[in-house]
Amino acid sequence: MNFDRTIEPPLKAIEKINLLPVKKISFSNGLLAHIINAGDQDVIKIELVFKAGRMHENAKGVAAAVSQLLRDGTKQHTSKEISEAFDFYGASISTQAFIDTSSVTLYTLNKHLSKLLPLLKEVLTDAIFPQKELETYIQNNKQKLLVNLEKVEFLAQRKFNASLYGENHPIGYTTNEKDLDNLNIDLLKQFYSSRLQPQYSTAIISGRVSDEALQLIEEYFGKDLIADKKIETLSTEIYPLSGNDFYEFKPDTVQSAIRIGKRFINRHHPDYQKVKVMNMIFGGYFGSRLMSNLREDKGYCYGVYSSAASFLNDGYLCIAAEVNADSTVDAIAQIKKELNILCNEKVTAEELMLVKNYIMGTILSDTDGPFNVSEIVKGLVVYDLELSEFQKGIAEMMDTTSNDILEIANKYFIPSTMINVIAGKKQ
Numbered sequence: 001m002n003f004d005r006t007i008e009p010p011l012k013a014i015e016k017i018n019l020l021p022v023k024k025i026s027f028s029n030g031l032l033a034h035i036i037n038a039g040d041q042d043v044i045k046i047e048l049v050f051k052a053g054r055m056h057e058n059a060k061g062v063a064a065a066v067s068q069l070l071r072d073g074t075k076q077h078t079s080k081e082i083s084e085a086f087d088f089y090g091a092s093i094s095t096q097a098f099i100d101t102s103s104v105t106l107y108t109l110n111k112h113l114s115k116l117l118p119l120l121k122e123v124l125t126d127a128i129f130p131q132k133e134l135e136t137y138i139q140n141n142k143q144k145l146l147v148n149l150e151k152v153e154f155l156a157q158r159k160f161n162a163s164l165y166g167e168n169h170p171i172g173y174t175t176n177e178k179d180l181d182n183l184n185i186d187l188l189k190q191f192y193s194s195r196l197q198p199q200y201s202t203a204i205i206s207g208r209v210s211d212e213a214l215q216l217i218e219e220y221f222g223k224d225l226i227a228d229k230k231i232e233t234l235s236t237e238i239y240p241l242s243g244n245d246f247y248e249f250k251p252d253t254v255q256s257a258i259r260i261g262k263r264f265i266n267r268h269h270p271d272y273q274k275v276k277v278m279n280m281i282f283g284g285y286f287g288s289r290l291m292s293n294l295r296e297d298k299g300y301c302y303g304v305y306s307s308a309a310s311f312l313n314d315g316y317l318c319i320a321a322e323v324n325a326d327s328t329v330d331a332i333a334q335i336k337k338e339l340n341i342l343c344n345e346k347v348t349a350e351e352l353m354l355v356k357n358y359i360m361g362t363i364l365s366d367t368d369g370p371f372n373v374s375e376i377v378k379g380l381v382v383y384d385l386e387l388s389e390f391q392k393g394i395a396e397m398m399d400t401t402s403n404d405i406l407e408i409a410n411k412y413f414i415p416s417t418m419i420n421v422i423a424g425k426k427q
Contacts, residue, residue, distance in 0.1 A: 117221075169238055
């Protein structure tokens with residue numbers, strides 16, 4: 001068949017996006033599991049999501065340290081032996097720590113599941129956090145900190161978070177040398193034993209999920225019950241820094257890092273989906289107004305973005321850019337100019353439709369395959385939301401009007417309500 005490649009194919013709007021079927025089950029010990037059984041390859045992904053993030057720490061830096069050191073030794077196996085075992089079977093295990101949660105993820109072929117689940121359980125129930133590994137972790141992170149302190153984007157984000165929440169709040173603090181030196185085995189074990197036990201997690205299992213696989217998962221993770229242990233956590237009181245303008249002076253830099261924003265609504269707020277549409281127009285993708293102004297028109301930067309960071313009980317709006325140092329003052333002026341336009345002029349029907357189509361295309365990509373769907377399910381689980389919220393959120397975004405955008409902008413995007421942070425040389 002011959003195609004005339006000079007003729008564009010017809011465009012068709014994405015009218016509806018359906019998730020792959022998600023089944024919810026509960027094992028005998030109360031472990032809740034979300035199952036996405038789909039895909040052609042005999043691969044399975046098992047992710048355990050724990051309420052074990054920064055918000056639950058007993059000391060600064062503990063959640064990240066426990067997550068990083070989890071695989072570095074048990075009573076039966078060394079760090080090297082654990083790594084070699086997963087590598088031998090062509091599997092991968094990863095750990096991550098966030099503000100509200102931590103997670104442990106295993107990818108493997110189903111035929112190796114019976115060999116790897118015992119080791120995964122061992123990591124999650126019998127980690128010992130060897131002193132030598134902790135010392136290496138501390139030293140490596142001190143070196144990373146020294147490198148980051150030379151970067152204006154790190155300095156700006158550190159000041160931005162501290163300005164909104166205070167330097168001791170889990171969202172506001174940045175781990176420093178003192179925090180690293182204060183880490184010890186006892187702190188890590190306390191956090192681990194009280195927060196990272198399998199029955200305190202939610203499981204998200206995706207890929208080719210057979211009955212045999214579920215039986216194995218239940219055998220190792222769905223039966224044991226361990227007494228609940230409680231530890232004191234850090235204070236989550238918010239003590240923002242006084243003022244609206246903050247500077248981190250760093251002479252002889254060719255770029256300045258800009259952060260403009262405020263504490264903000266999170267995913268539970270009824271305006272959240274409409275805000276997502278408005279923010280996409282403003283600075284949420286490569287074709288946004290901010291990008292068109294500061295990058296395409298002025299040539300001040302490679303990229304500028306606006307994002308709404310959402311946590312379980314909080315959130316913030318952050319407009320971020322690294323610009324030519326000599327253009328810092330005007331770059332900020334241009335950002336505020338775009339904010340004012342958003343608050344005073346209706347978005348055209350054409351621009352709104354373009355952004356809605358972009359959003360739908362992104363969501364369509366994000367729902368392609370069981371592993372991608374597992375990430376969507378995890379996003380709902382973290383916020384204690386039902387699966388129905390996925391379709392509800394899409395509908396709310398697609399129903400957003402130009403009048404909604406104008407109203408939302410005047411409600412949340414007024415420049416005078418935001419703080420301004422600059423890291424770089426004096427202007």
